[in-house]
Amino acid sequence: MDNQILLTASNITKKYGGLVANQDVNLVLERGKLHALLGPNGAGKSTCINMLSGDAMPTSGKIEFLGQDITQYKAAQRSQVGIGRSYQRTNIFPQFTVLENVRLAAQSRKQEAAKIFKKASSLIWAIEKAHLSIEEAGLRGRDTSIAGLMSHGEQRQLEIAMVLATDAQVFLLDEPLAGMGSDESEKMVNVLKKLRETKAILLVEHDMDAVFAVADVITVMVNGQVLASGSPGQIKNNAAVQEAYLGQEGSFHV
Ligand SMILES: Nc1ncnc2c1ncn2[C@@H]1O[C@H](COP(=O)(O)OP(=O)(O)OP(=O)(O)O)[C@@H](O)[C@H]1O
Ligand SMILES: [Mg+2]
Secondary structure, X not given: XXXXXXXXXXXXXXEEOOEEEEEEEEEEEEEOOEEEEEOOOOOOHHHHHHHHHOOOOOOEEEEEEOOEEOOOOOHHHHXXXXXXXXXXXXXXOXXXXXXXXXXXXXXXXXXXXXXXXXXXXXXXXXXXXXXXXXXXXXXXXXOOOEHHHOOHHXXXXXXXXXXXXXOXXXXXXXXXXXXXXXXXXXXXXXXXXXXXXXXXXXXXXXXXXXXXXXXXXXXXXEOOEEEEEEOHHHHHOOHHHHHHHOOOOOOOOO
């Protein structure tokens, strides 16, 4: 699929009282590309995702989806146009099965879901959608598993399935690899690589090895501002990034 700009953030700024959590951040998310967002703790990565998802309203700046100004759209409206997200902390119904979690996500995007989904045909549609999303997120065969009893890695895959079920075109993923073992991490990276073929992904991640293995574009934030943005090669060789990141052990780890 051809690359296509889906989401553009222009000079988005978020102030919390006197604290400037994001200042004049610019980002472009394209279909077919995985864009990694890096930065130390408190740099403003989650705040940036919150502004793109509508969980936090920008203090100033502009957000466009396919050229349409969506700056004032609330989270539910952003979901309607095709922007989905996962949270830094796992956000599932632990007592429900995988299928139930994903089916509810599928239904959540439909307006007046309660009314519409009284119809059996719509319920069948949602279940069908859920099955496909579960498979795409690498959880084939886990439909009837209780979400809260699955491994941490599988729970994060479930969150990807839930975003898929909403038909999102833009995936905003806040540290989906955090706390994973290397096997789990590898599985998730494979899911993300597949996902990238047809969607635009913004991935917040601290693990540099994972980021450099999978990212097409990297933006580095420090103190609420973009320090650098470019290809993995450009970022690796960027003097300001090296200064900010190359730690005591000479590694890229934060
Ligand atoms: N709702 C809020 N109210 C007040 N301050 C906030 C709020 N959300 C974030 N902040 C502040 O904004 C700054 C950026 O926080 P943010 O959570 O975006 O960073 P982050 O890059 O995601 O960090 P981490 O890597 O630890 O997740 C921090 O100083 C944080 O305390
Ligand atoms: Mg964060």
